[in-house]
Amino acid sequence: MDKKQMVYVVSDSVGETAELMVRAVASQFNDGEVEIQHFSYVENQDDIHNVLCAAKSTHSIIAYTIVISSLKSYLDERAREEGITAIDLMNPLMQAFSQAFNKDPIRQPRLMRKLDDNCFRRVEAIEFAVKYDDGQDVRGLKKADIVLIGVSRTSKTPLSMYLAHKRFKVANVPLVPEVSPPDELFQLPRNTCVGLVITPDKLNEIRKERLKNLGLLPMANYADFDRILEELDYAETIMKRIGCPIINVSNKAVEETADLILAMLKKRGAGIHE
Known part of the structure; x- marks a missing residue:
């Protein structure tokens, strides 16, 4: 990366998983410099709206780990409307789990914290x-x-x-x-x-x-x-x-x-x- 880029890490929990993945990806680009802004414990559409406004004004991308279906859908839809890149870091793997194990995810936030x-x-x-x-x-x-x-x-x-x-x-x-x-x-x-x-x-x-x-x-x-x-x-x-x-x-x-x-x-x- 020629200059430090901004990534908004959004989660309905702490957001540690998303940050680790963002830093792992950033390390593959030259010096790996990236500035991360956290939006943790996202609970409603107003929280999502604030993230989108911040990301649009700074031409940044959003990396998120949101398991609540309604919030995920809202974020995806609004990001497309605003031309903002929003990457879901969890859903592809959850879908693979569902297909492989024939089970539906609980979709309850902060379960990892409880496990910890x-x-x-x-x-x-x-x-x-x-x-x-x-x-x-x-x-x-x-x-x-x-x-x-x-x-x-x-x-x-x-x-x-x-x-x-x-x-x-x-x-x-x-x-x-x-x-x-x-x-x-x-x-x-x-x-x-x-x-x-x-x-x-x-x-x-x-x-x-x-x-x-x-x-x-x-x-x-x-x-x-x-x-x-x-x-x-x-x-x-x-x-x-x-x-x-x-x-x-x-x-x-x-x-x-x-x-x-x-x-x-x-x-x-x-x-x-x-």
């Missing part, structure tokens, strides 16, 4: 689950949407990560007879905490396999049956003291247990929403 927000919350929840895994920092208990408690190998960590992918902030605390539970655990609303239990036989089997994978002797105290009974009795005592719901995870997949947790907490009025 959901993605951010998911990442935040995953980071939370990692930070407050296995009782590492008890300060996270009061910040958590869900707190899982149970003896070792009751799927606390896998469940925390699975629920984090559903955008819930989850902390978990191991229950060990020799270690007193944190005081914060007893200060939580009862509809926040969930206890996880397992049958002694199943836990013995899981722990033996765990020791085997670590290259340790299967008769270590960790997998000793009497020790397992002691841990489970202790854990049940703590759970009853807290008054939290209890789920037996013995023969349940992580997904199944997670669904039960969410259903139980909704029923108890924990304000859990997926």
Whole structure:
């Protein structure tokens, strides 16, 4: 380009997609210099009229991402009448999607922003689950949407990560007879905490396999049956003291247990929403 040109980016959302495409195209022309003027969150024909007046007075083009059919049609029609070049950056691809997948687009603006927000919350929840895994920092208990408690190998960590992918902030605390539970655990609303239990036989089997994978002797105290009974009795005592719901995870997949947790907490009025 010999001189900087003006492009009006018009959108019924922020307009980030249109700007990225305009800059990508501009980069193919010499130095790629282009001045972009934003008209974001366009909602009615008056907004379109203002864009057209500005574009006509500066002999500029319009690049737009408008999904509302009535506004798109109005912009296309008026642009033709005024001799203004207006490029629809989304509709050709949406038509291809419709034909290929035999579905109609929702045509609702700002959906991408909602997806971005959901993605951010998911990442935040995953980071939370990692930070407050296995009782590492008890300060996270009061910040958590869900707190899982149970003896070792009751799927606390896998469940925390699975629920984090559903955008819930989850902390978990191991229950060990020799270690007193944190005081914060007893200060939580009862509809926040969930206890996880397992049958002694199943836990013995899981722990033996765990020791085997670590290259340790299967008769270590960790997998000793009497020790397992002691841990489970202790854990049940703590759970009853807290008054939290209890789920037996013995023969349940992580997904199944997670669904039960969410259903139980909704029923108890924990304000859990997926």
